[in-house]
Amino acid sequence: MSHIAELLTARARxxxxxxxxxxxxxxxxxxxxxxxxxxxxxxxxLRSRFSLSPGDRVSILAHNSAxxxxxxxxxxxxxxxxxxxxxxLTAQELAAILVDMRPKVLLVGP
Numbered sequence: 001m002s003h004i005a006e007l008l009t010a011r012a013r014x015x016x017x018x019x020x021x022x023x024x025x026x027x028x029x030x031x032x033x034x035x036x037x038x039x040x041x042x043x044x045x046l047r048s049r050f051s052l053s054p055g056d057r058v059s060i061l062a063h064n065s066a067x068x069x070x071x072x073x074x075x076x077x078x079x080x081x082x083x084x085x086x087x088x089l090t091a092q093e094l095a096a097i098l099v100d101m102r103p104k105v106l107l108v109g110p
Contacts, residue, residue, distance in 0.1 A: 003076035005039070012036035023066055035069065042067065043074030050105050054079025057101060061085040061094070062109025 011020070016033035023030075030038070046052055058071060058080055068084060075082045083101055085094060087109075098106070 005073045005076040008032065008036050008039065008073045009077075021066060021069065030066070036073070038066070039070045039072075039074035040077060041074075042070035043078045043080065046075075046080070046105060047078050052078060052080050052104060055081065056105075057081045057083045057103040058105045058107070059083045059085050059098070059101065059103040060107040060109070061087055062107065063087060065109070067107075 012032040012035070014032075017031050019029055020032040020035045021030040022028075046058060050056075052058070056079075058075055060068065060071060071082045071084075074080075083103055085097065089097070
């Protein structure tokens, strides 16, 4: 296997109906097939909306949620690079990281 996304794809084929994720705050459960589909949808939406090319970075600055897994597993499927940011960093620290990293897309939570 060449990237982490292939692990999820293989697992979704092997045990599609087995639970992969439980969101504790909402009680929502996701199977491996659902998680894989959500990851593909997220990556494809970003690719079409922002014209992502292989090697482009996508960052997110938000509290933990399922979208992190969608990006972690979805972006490698389209050649993208997931570059999450820590919401606990100061504005100056985040600015320095963003200047250095230069993500093509920055997703920001509330």
